[in-house]
Amino acid sequence: MATTAKQNTNKSYWGWLAVIGVFLLTKAKWLLVILKLGKFATLASMFISLWAYAIFYGWKFAIALVYLIFIHEMGHLVAAKIKNIPTSPAVFIPFLGAAIGIDPKKIDNAKTEFFVAYGGPLAGLISIIPAFALYMTTGDPYWVLVIQLGALINLFNLFPVSPLDGGRIVSVLSPNIWLVGLLILIPVLFISPDPILILIFIFGLVTWWKQFKKNTDLAIMKHEENVLTKINKDFQFLTNNNTGWPKDIDHSEQDLTANQYTSLFVKIKERKDQINRYLQNNTGFTFPVLQEKKRTEIKKNKAEKEILRRILNEMNIREDTLEVDTAIRFASVIENIYNKNENRLLKIRKEIKRIKTYYKTSVGTKVKSLVLYLSLAILLAIILVFASNILDSSQLPGL
Structure with a gap:
């Protein structure tokens, strides 16, 4: 039996809804x-x-x-x-x-x-x-x-x-x-x-x-780029001045290196604690679009916190005593962190360039x-x- 136009319309309507629902x-x-x-x-x-x-x-x-x-x-x-x-x-x-x-x-x-x-x-x-x-x-x-x-x-x-x-x-x-x-x-x-x-x-x-959100993403990536660049300058200083610790190394030089290493750890930790305080004071809901500037700032701090958290974990220092593991090979750890940061920087810069140039004609x-x-x-x-x-x-x- 042939269906009427009205029946066809109803079937079509519910058929579309069913497909959309499944989709x-x-x-x-x-x-x-x-x-x-x-x-x-x-x-x-x-x-x-x-x-x-x-x-x-x-x-x-x-x-x-x-x-x-x-x-x-x-x-x-x-x-x-x-x-x-x-x-x-x-x-x-x-x-x-x-x-x-x-x-x-x-x-x-x-x-x-x-x-x-x-x-x-x-x-x-x-x-x-x-x-x-x-x-x-x-x-x-x-x-x-x-x-x-x-x-x-x-x-x-x-x-x-x-x-x-x-x-x-x-x-x-x-x-x-x-x-x-x-x-x-x-x-x-x-x-x-x-x-x-x-x-x-x-x-x-x-x-x-x-x-x-691309503008927000771009701001976050630029902030990550600045943070990683700044941190790597500190690590590069340690890398350039400490190429390893031979067995006959002078104890005072090792203490000086450990102190430099610990000082950098403290510096990074203080910044992380500062970010934690900021995030604790900004836990309320922020409206998309209307409060986008504040939302962006919060996301930038969260991104930086994650970077600092990773680096602190890899530095192998006990936070309660600030003691450096005596078995640690400083040059190896510093170089490893530095290289990870550089790899991340390459990806960030590539993505920043893609976003900034994609719609440029x-x-x-x-x-x-x-x-x-x-x-x-x-x-x-x-x-x-x-x-x-x-x-x-x-x-x-x-x-």
Whole structure:
């Protein structure tokens, strides 16, 4: 028995909610497992999606939808391949579209992210061309439905909220645009509380918050860099002046070295105690965004405390008596701590550089990207209106 439009709508609504619930509850771990299965996952998930769409909307609609989503994802894969970025095969997710796995660390800058993201909607535009040709040849309004659906999917994907393609595309201009997109989405959600839009809003908000926190992360890393650099200067002094303790070393020289070593320990410990007092006096709740400066300061102190805690533990001095273990080889311990700090500094400086340069692009690149983005959005909008006008005066039997 054929289902009515109202029944289809209700089934679709609850079907979407069920899929979204499972997706959130599992935190997408199942998707990561599927992505590792390779090309088989693409084929299997494609047929599952085809079957799911067909149950609610009919086979003709399901085939069109899967075809359009497939071409869209192939656009991302081709763009990533051009940039030599490894990806996993595409995996279809019923009622949510499809996804490909890309390691964010393989994308060095927003310009590359724009290129990979733009490949999807651009391929989506190209996927509509055969439907145009078939409609002009046959006059069958079904092909207009394919045109409308293709334009709608890809135009929707251009909305400037991450993780949609539009959000990743506009990041080359400024990631601050994501907040504008979220603010626009809020009244839309009140007017039409669609589960897919709700899911996009939630993920978009999380992505924006992570980006907003980048300034805090950067401040913390810079503080860690300063702390480690300062401490290593003290350790370098000891390293340069003490290369080991031979058996015939003069006892007074050893005492002097032990005193220097202990003094450095005391200095580090006093700073750690100072941080503890600060943190004890700042244990109350701080509001995100509104009290971000205070939140950042607290996090900087916590990061420094962890660095100092690690170093004090490795210095092997009893805090109650400040006695140095007589078996300790000072040069070896000092060098070990120094090298660990240097390795950490290399990682921090690399990450600081990545964060500071990721969204830096020339004015020319920004202008070209904006023109490409708006041109594609306008063209898809025109196609959508064109197809909708034809469908308004046509009927689509058997869908």
